[in-house]
Each structure stands twice: as C-alpha cells, then as structure tokens.
Amino acid sequence: MSIFKKLFGGLLGGGGRPADDAIWLYVRCAACGETIRVRVSPLNDLSPEFEGERDYPTGYIVRKEIVGQNCFRRIHVEMTFDARRQPLSQDITGGTFITREEYESSRDAASA
Template sequence: MQWLRRLFGGHSEPPVMLFHVRCNRCGAVVQTRINLYNDLSVEYDDREEIAGYWIRKEMMDDRCFRLMTAELHFDRQRRLISQEVIGGQMITAEEYAAARQAPNERASN
C-alpha cells in the first residue's frame, strides 16, 4: 500500500499564503489566501528566463464594500519580496484576529 501512496503523493495540502488587509475607508479587515503554485503568474526577465512570480488580488470588505487591490511579487522560490495595497494596508495575522474578536466582545457586553 505504501508504494501506491508514494505514487499518488498522499494527501498533502498545496502551499498557501494567507494575507490580511485593513480597509482605509472603514477599517474592516479581510483575510485572503493565495495558492503559491496555482495562483501566481510567471514574471520573465530580459533573457526570457523566469525572474519570479507576481499576483494582483482584488478584495472587498463586508462593511463599506470598497474594492482593495494588492499586488505581490515573489522571487523564484516563491518567497514574498514586495507588496503594495491600494485602498487598504497589510496587517499581521495577530492584528486581523484582534479586529475580528473586537466586535464579538462589544456584542457580548
């Protein structure tokens, strides 16, 4: 049975990156994910060799419904090297969790 599992690769999850954005207008937070093997576009250099990868991701919050656009660039090993967000700002996973928890605390008081 082991050879069959090795043949088909088992049940491994694809590598993903979660990132978090806060809307500049209303302060709502959004979490989105990128599949690092399927969602990225290839970026070529002048010699037509792979220079890295990039993605443009559009997100919308659930409060003011403003569109936010993130453009992320990755190196050849799919490590994040630059990021720009229009209409919002990148935040940490901890800031996202705290912002998501805060409305629940206000509702229970």
C-alpha cells in the same frame, strides 16, 4: 514520458494534491476599517514573469482585488516573488497590511 510526468508531479506537489503552504494576507480597508483575510496560493495564484528570451520565469506576481463586506471599496494588493516563489515585495492601495494578531483581535472584538 516519465520525465514529463515527473515535471508535472513536481509542479503539482504530486498527484494533484498540492501541499497547503498558502500565504495569508491580513488587510484593513482604508474606507471603513474592516479587517479582511485573504488566501494566496503559491501554487495557483502566482503568475510567472518572463524576462527577455528566457524560457523560464524570472519571478512571479500576484494581483488581488479584495472587497470587504462592510463597503464596496476595492483594495488592490500586489505581491512579487522571486524564481523560487519566495516573497520579494508587497504593495497595497485602498487599505493597509496588518498582522495576523491584529486581524484576530479585531475579529474577537467584533464578536464579543
């Protein structure tokens, strides 16, 4: 029982209060140019991927469908992570990845 509890405590970051180590993605819609910020939680959004007969994940994958406020085009984002939840690759269709600086300056320009 104590081992079981320990395992789950580790998974959830202890007491069900996961540390906020979210990944923020910044994307620009290819259709209208809107910049959008998306939160990816390594604790909640990652789907484990299994390979062969192994009973532990060999990696993780995240698929996000993003719809901005300016138009109804969908932006698909797919990210892969290794077994230690470190980002391996990211792929996007319907938009482009931008930096946080680009996102913030676009927002500043819009509200000015």
